[in-house]
Amino acid sequence: MEPLTREQILASTLAFEDVEVPAWGRTVRIRELTQGERDFLEVEVLRDKATEGNLRARLLVRCCTDPETGACIFAAGDAALLGKTSAKVVQQLFEVGSRISGLTEDEMEEMGKASAAPAGSPFSSPASSG
Numbered sequence: 001m002e003p004l005t006r007e008q009i010l011a012s013t014l015a016f017e018d019v020e021v022p023a024w025g026r027t028v029r030i031r032e033l034t035q036g037e038r039d040f041l042e043v044e045v046l047r048d049k050a051t052e053g054n055l056r057a058r059l060l061v062r063c064c065t066d067p068e069t070g071a072c073i074f075a076a077g078d079a080a081l082l083g084k085t086s087a088k089v090v091q092q093l094f095e096v097g098s099r100i101s102g103l104t105e106d107e108m109e110e111m112g113k114a115s116a117a118p119a120g121s122p123f124s125s126p127a128s129s130g
Contacts, residue, residue: 015100016065023089029067030060030093033101037062045111055111056094057082063097 016031033041041062045055057079064073074082082090098108 017096017100018067019093019096021089021092023086028093029065030063030096030100031065031070033059033062033097033103038101038103042111054079054083055108056090059097059101060090060093063101064093 014032014034016029018027018029020027041058044058060082061074061076061079062072065071066073
């Protein structure tokens with residue numbers, strides 16, 4: 001097998017998958033993360049772990065794209081809004097996005113721990129008394 005050139009590597013395309021979402025009556029195009037997007041997601045989740053969370057929506061903001069243009073359909077600040085939509089649908093799309101982006105379950109679990117619900121949130125674990 002012949003080695004790839006710099007130009008061939010940089011011209012490579014990203015994988016995508018069209019996902020039927022019956023609850024929304026539409027198809028959503030999910031494309032894999034670029035390396036830069038993945039790095040930024042990891043940094044963002046670690047940076048905001050004390051106040052934010054919403055890992056699934058943060059990944060989808062980067063992965064949901066317009067089928068015609070390939071552009072992201074969400075803005076960077078839309079993760080909070082996306083986090084208020086159907087958990088079932090977001091999970092369905094998240095599973096596709098993480099799989100085609102090559103994120104392992106262990107990596108996702110680590111990021112998920114970093115983005116766990118903040119203390120004082122209605123979804124955080126109760127503090128132990130001692």
